[in-house]
Every structure is written in structure tokens, then in C-alpha cells.
Amino acid sequence: MAIGVDSRWFRRYAPAGAVRRRLVCLPHAGGSAGFFHSWGRAAADGTLPSGLEILTVRYPGRQERLEEPAIDSVERLADEVTSALLPFTDTPLTLFGHSMGSSVGYEVALRLESAHGIRLDALVVSARKAPHQVTPKDTYLRGDEALLEEIRGIGGTDTALLDHPELRALVLPALRADFKAVGTYGPRPPVPVGCPVTGLVGDRDPRVTVADVRAWAAVAPAGFDLTVLPGDHFYLVQQREAVLRTLAAHLG
Secondary structure, three states, rough: OOOOOOOOOOEOOOOOOOOOEEEEEEOOOOOOOHHHHHHHHHHHHOOOOOOOEEEEEOOOOOHHHOOOOOOOOOOHHHHHHHHHHHHHHOOOOOEEOOOHHHHHHHHHHHHHHHHOOOOOOEEEEEEOOOOOOOOOHHHOOHHHHHHHHHHHOOOOOOOHHHHHHHHHHHHHHHHHHHHHHHHHOOOOOOOOOOOEEEEEEEEOOOOOOOHHHHHHHHHHHEEEEEEEEOOOEEEEHOOOHHHHHHHHHHEE
């Protein structure tokens, strides 16, 4: 286990014994490390393999890092996460990203390989178009109400935060930064990663189709598989057990 490592970027869920592998979870736009809190318990109760440490990424501008400026670029987020991950690469490493987190995870995988010679065990992408098919959006340029309406439509963010004026003022800067990061991450050449890629998607996602996620195969010469589950963009909330079983099959 990486003892004494600065975990400002990660909330850590350590196993009872020695760490034999790690799962890194990257939240969606508007999300936080707390979104994956219940996954930390899954490693302890046997749903996920023993010896697994889970790291959930703490983006700046929210929760414990509320006073820090949010980062409005997928590439810059990936730079920072990559640097923070280096002390944790002493064990096999799998990245799971949901929505925006999938793009960040893909960019982290490329950086670990090209700059540090580190290849992931697997990259798991969820509810996100492949890098060569993402489409820029100008939602971040709109007024607060238009931005909030978009967020409500997607789901995944506590509506109490959006409806309470003081709380909304606290979370809006990070939300706008995230939507700028997503909105300016345009299509790019499908640079392959060296690890297998697994795609997950809800069958009723209004923004990301099964074909959109299947297109990740273009960056996965080491192998690609796809799991389609019932649900919308946040299918993984209702389908938590099925998602964890899918992960367990890759982490076992």
C-alpha cells in the first residue's frame, strides 16, 4: 500500500489486508468522489475481489476541495490525475470513468503509457461517446438557468443543491467548469490504448447510444467488450450490483 502518499486527489477505500490491485473511479460532470462511496463498501463485503483498494477521484472545486478553483479542461484534469496517480502504480491499475470521467480516464491511460511506460490492466468507460465521436457543446456559455436545466435533465446531481440559492452559488462554478471541459473536448484521432477496454451504457440513455459506446473498440486493439444494462444516463445507480459484477469479472 502506498503509505503516506498525499491523497488530496483521492478518497481511498483500503482493503483489510495487503493491497494487490487498485480501481480508480472518475466521476461525471457535476459529480464528486462521494458518488462512488457505496463502491468502497463493496470491496469490504466481498462483492469486489479481496485485496482491492478503491480510489475515487476528488475533482477541485467541490466537497473537500471546494475552495480550490475548478479545472475546465479534460486535458488539464488528466494531467493532474496522472501525476497524482504515479505513487499508486506499484500494483495493477484499472480505471473506471462515468460520462466525462470516461474521457478523463482515456486521457490518463494515454499519458501513463506515453510518458511513464505504465499500462493499465483495463480501462472501463461508461455512458460516454468514443474520443473520435464526441461532439462539442456550448452549454457552458449559457446563463445559469439554462445550465441548471441541462443538469436537471441529465440527472445525477442532487436537485436540493440546485434549488437552494446559497448552495447553488457554491456548486455552480464547478458545474460550469465541468461543462466547459466536456463542451470543449472535441473529436480527436482515435489513438489506441495498450490495455483492454470495457464499455457500459444504459439502454435508455437519451444522450449516449449503444453504438456510441461500441465505437470505443476503435481505440482498443488489446480487446473490447460491451455491457448494456437497463436504465438511462445514470443506469449505474439502479444497476449498481450488475455494474460491480461486471467490474469483478475484470478485476478477479
